[in-house]
Amino acid sequence: MDLIADILLAAGAMGAGFYCFMLGRRLKRFNSLETGVGGAVAVLSAQVDDLTKTLEAAQKTAAESAETLNETTQRATEMARRLELQMAALHDLQEPTRTDSTASDPQKSGEPIFTRRTLGGR
Numbered sequence: 001m002d003l004i005a006d007i008l009l010a011a012g013a014m015g016a017g018f019y020c021f022m023l024g025r026r027l028k029r030f031n032s033l034e035t036g037v038g039g040a041v042a043v044l045s046a047q048v049d050d051l052t053k054t055l056e057a058a059q060k061t062a063a064e065s066a067e068t069l070n071e072t073t074q075r076a077t078e079m080a081r082r083l084e085l086q087m088a089a090l091h092d093l094q095e096p097t098r099t100d101s102t103a104s105d106p107q108k109s110g111e112p113i114f115t116r117r118t119l120g121g122r
Helices: 002-030 037-092
Strands: none
Touching: none
């Protein structure tokens, strides 16, 4: 009986050893950096790092653009205030009175705008 128990114990140990050997090989393939899940995790990790850097650059650019836009808006508001002030000042001016509208406009008076001059009597 002891001999049968020893044979069964040895067979069980060999079966457990073979099972551990196969499990180790599968785990190596599973964690392989080229074909397994380990490779996929490594690639995804690199992509996350690249996306993080790109996101930081985009946020920095957006902040700079927002600052520039804010400055431009402030300048435009100031210019609008100045234009409103100038327009208000123009409304206060009196219109000049013209007595003869044809004297300042040669087309209305019938005079030619351009004249030809000859050199040396030609």
